[in-house]
Amino acid sequence: MERLFALVRGRYGDRLTPAELDEVRKGVEGVVQTARALRAVRLESSDEPFSPFIPYRADP
Amino acid sequence: MSQSPVFLPVRRLAELVRSRTISPVALAETFLDRLETLGPTYNAVVTVTGERGMAQARRAEREIAAGRYRGPLHGIPYGAKDLLATSGGIPTTWGAAPLREQRFDFDATVIRKLEEAGAVLCAKLAMVELAGGMGYRQPHASFTGPGINPWNPGAWSGGSSSGSGSAVAAGLVPFTIGSETWGSILSPAGFCGIAGLRPSYGRVSRHGAMALCWTLDKLGPLCLTAEDCGLVLEAIAGTDPADPTTSDRPWSYEGADVAGRRFRFGVIKGVATGCDEAVRANFERSLDTLRGIGSVEEVELPELPWEAITRTILHVEAASAFEDFIESGKIAELTAPEDHYTPYARDAILAKDYVKALRLRGVMAHEADRVLSRFDALVGPGRAAVAPGLEQEFRSAIRGSAPDVMGAIGNGAGLPAVCVPNGFGDRGLPTSLQFMGRVYEENAVLAAARAWQALTDWHLRHPAVNQPA
Numbered sequence: 129m130e131r132l133f134a135l136v137r138g139r140y141g142d143r144l145t146p147a148e149l150d151e152v153r154k155g156v157e158g159v160v161q162t163a164r165a166l167r168a169v170r171l172e173s174s175d176e177p178f179s180p181f182i183p184y185r186a187d188p
Numbered sequence: 189m190s191q192s193p194v195f196l197p198v199r200r201l202a203e204l205v206r207s208r209t210i211s212p213v214a215l216a217e218t219f220l221d222r223l224e225t226l227g228p229t230y231n232a233v234v235t236v237t238g239e240r241g242m243a244q245a246r247r248a249e250r251e252i253a254a255g256r257y258r259g260p261l262h263g264i265p266y267g268a269k270d271l272l273a274t275s276g277g278i279p280t281t282w283g284a285a286p287l288r289e290q291r292f293d294f295d296a297t298v299i300r301k302l303e304e305a306g307a308v309l310c311a312k313l314a315m316v317e318l319a320g321g322m323g324y325r326q327p328h329a330s331f332t333g334p335g336i337n338p339w340n341p342g343a344w345s346g347g348s349s350s351g352s353g354s355a356v357a358a359g360l361v362p363f364t365i366g367s368e369t370w371g372s373i374l375s376p377a378g379f380c381g382i383a384g385l386r387p388s389y390g391r392v393s394r395h396g397a398m399a400l401c402w403t404l405d406k407l408g409p410l411c412l413t414a415e416d417c418g419l420v421l422e423a424i425a426g427t428d429p430a431d432p433t434t435s436d437r438p439w440s441y442e443g444a445d446v447a448g449r450r451f452r453f454g455v456i457k458g459v460a461t462g463c464d465e466a467v468r469a470n471f472e473r474s475l476d477t478l479r480g481i482g483s484v485e486e487v488e489l490p491e492l493p494w495e496a497i498t499r500t501i502l503h504v505e506a507a508s509a510f511e512d513f514i515e516s517g518k519i520a521e522l523t524a525p526e527d528h529y530t531p532y533a534r535d536a537i538l539a540k541d542y543v544k545a546l547r548l549r550g551v552m553a554h555e556a557d558r559v560l561s562r563f564d565a566l567v568g569p570g571r572a573a574v575a576p577g578l579e580q581e582f583r584s585a586i587r588g589s590a591p592d593v594m595g596a597i598g599n600g601a602g603l604p605a606v607c608v609p610n611g612f613g614d615r616g617l618p619t620s621l622q623f624m625g626r627v628y629e630e631n632a633v634l635a636a637a638r639a640w641q642a643l644t645d646w647h648l649r650h651p652a653v654n655q656p657a
Contacts, residue, residue: 132536133536135535135536136532136533136535136536139532139535140529140532140535143517143520144529144532148528148529149529151526151529151530152529152530152532152533153533154533155323155529155530155532155533155534155536156533156536158533159503159533159534159536159537160536162493162496162499162500162541163500163537163538163541165493165496166493166496166497166500166541166544166545166548167541167544168493169492169493169544169548169551171544171547171548171551175547175550175551176547176550177543177546177547177549177550178546178547178549178550178553179403179546179549
């Protein structure tokens, strides 16, 4: 979490007040919690992303 | 005009217009006046489109007089959420102060289709800035001010389609178009005590609509009745070459009488857990009513992080859709203080977690279809609580919104749902019921909602709307 927050702080910290930065920190905590929930589910490698890539071709 | 058209559903107005009992011009004048004088009371309106509306109304009147009747929306006034592009110099602000003067030189497909149906555009309606995608947590999140609930001026009208909800509930227009990424049609519909339909993803073209999340955004109607939602959806649905995500499955509204039909309803176990007492009580009473027209069966879903899946997709797509806006720091000009910084945290979402969410989306979609294939609809509370007060925070910084499994699955898997009123709760505010169906089964959920409204009269109750601001 700290490394991710450091990444965000490094990018945007100079435009945020201390109070806003604290809120962003909570946001990063939320991101981490969400990621943990996703990672807790085991999938098979055959479980593909639900947005399959379809090559594009303009008609005709 | 001997009969007031205010609070008449589209179906009834259409009969009166077709029979030339009411003129489209008189209708437009009535609703334009209400939008001008009452719209500010509810912070519902961004722009009254009087010139365009009257031109469309006059054309409708000429066509109907000449025997060229286009259908049930011909001559009917409506409002459009202000994320739908409208040509002719009409601003399309996306609810955001920095974009007050934004204009497009084309009409969104939905606007074009409604024009072809003969509907009369009377207003661009207020919305939460950028459709709520920057993480707002309280009602003061639009440059037009917080949406005011017509049932209680101290309560929020819901969002992000705030004006689309309050305008119908206050009788400012007979129908509106809103959008939903996660909750933005059902929320104002539920909080304002009207009908709101979130169609299947891909049912309605998104061309010309502000993109918040390309794979979650849906456009749909808010009306006084579920039946009206079907009439409007028929006019706006369909494949569109300008939006390749639109479905090529043909669809037409099946508005047949549902008397005597038996429905199969499912209820997700624990769906009302955490809801307000009045919401729970009204929901249980609603289920008793629904048992009179069908079976009600409890269903259990597997333990999966439903909300985490949809929230991850939402945050990543929104971060990309508004990349320039966020990177430039322009979010500091938005209205809600929390919108000034919340998006930055989304840089912490790792690509592999986003891909994991997409993989789990497939699991979600298959599970939802497996469950819904056995029912006409899953039933649940429309919202977990009545509308919050105008100064009330309704999200936490860490967890986001309160649990919303039906919303997570419904939006994550692109499923249709209709929200209709089912009673009242604290502070005289409406509670609601939602019927969520299998993908592309808008007719099933609309039939269920129509059957519900044939048994109840909540949709016939309207707030006292008398004094202009």
